[in-house]
Amino acid sequence: MPELPAPRIRAARPEDDGELALLDRLAWSHLHAVTPAPQPPYAPFFSERHAPEDCLVAELGDRLVGYVLLGFPTELESNRHVRQIQGLAVAxxxxxxxxxxxxxxAAVDEARRRGARRITLRVLGHNTPARALYEAQGFAVEGILPEEFLLDGVYVDDVLMGRSLGAGPTT
Incomplete structure (x- = not known):
């Protein structure tokens, strides 16, 4: 079997908005989303909360196939040393x-490049593929909010994960 090319990771550009918005809609699932399914009229992907510089995208060939959003977990100055993965989707x-x-x-590396000491995220308890991915990248469970969300009639835990940026795998 031929070896598949590695995805190319790059910073998002404003002109990626439409393609990212479409990817986000197509990837929507209660496996990872606590918000209702997107409905028209669709909002732009980039907003005051997430600008293009907060997003890294993955390309295979000339096709955009994924993104990760980085942000601050709070607006507090005392929390500025922490970055948070606030969205991840793969086609x-x-x-x-x-x-x-x-x-x-790439998000871990970018957070470190921006001077962060820690990186955190939130993942739904039933999203075992994402949890395994994060654990393989050095993230550990740091807290669980039991039955935090009611999704499709089922109560789902909100799992808080994080890691130091001083050590651990990044690729």
Missing amino acids: EEARGLGVGRALVG
Whole structure:
């Protein structure tokens, strides 16, 4: 079997907005989303909360197949040393090809480059593929909010994960 090319990770550009918004809608699932399914009219992908410089994208060939959003967990100055993964999506046809791993590794590296000492995230308890991905990238469970969300009639835990940026795998 021929070896598949590694995804190319780059900073998002404003002109990626439409493609990212479409990817986000197509990837929506209660496996990872606590918000209702997107409905028209669709909002732009970039906003005051997440500008292009807060987003890294993955490309396979000339196709955008994933993204990761980095932000601050709070607006507090005392928390500025921490970055948070605030969104991750991989196109269905690109799952299992190392795209998620490459994006999380790039987010860790970018957070470190920006001077962060820690990186955190929140993941739904039933999202075992994402939890395994994050654990493989050095994240550990730091807290659980039991039954924090009611999704499709099922109570789901909110799992808080984090890691120091001083050590651990990033790719």
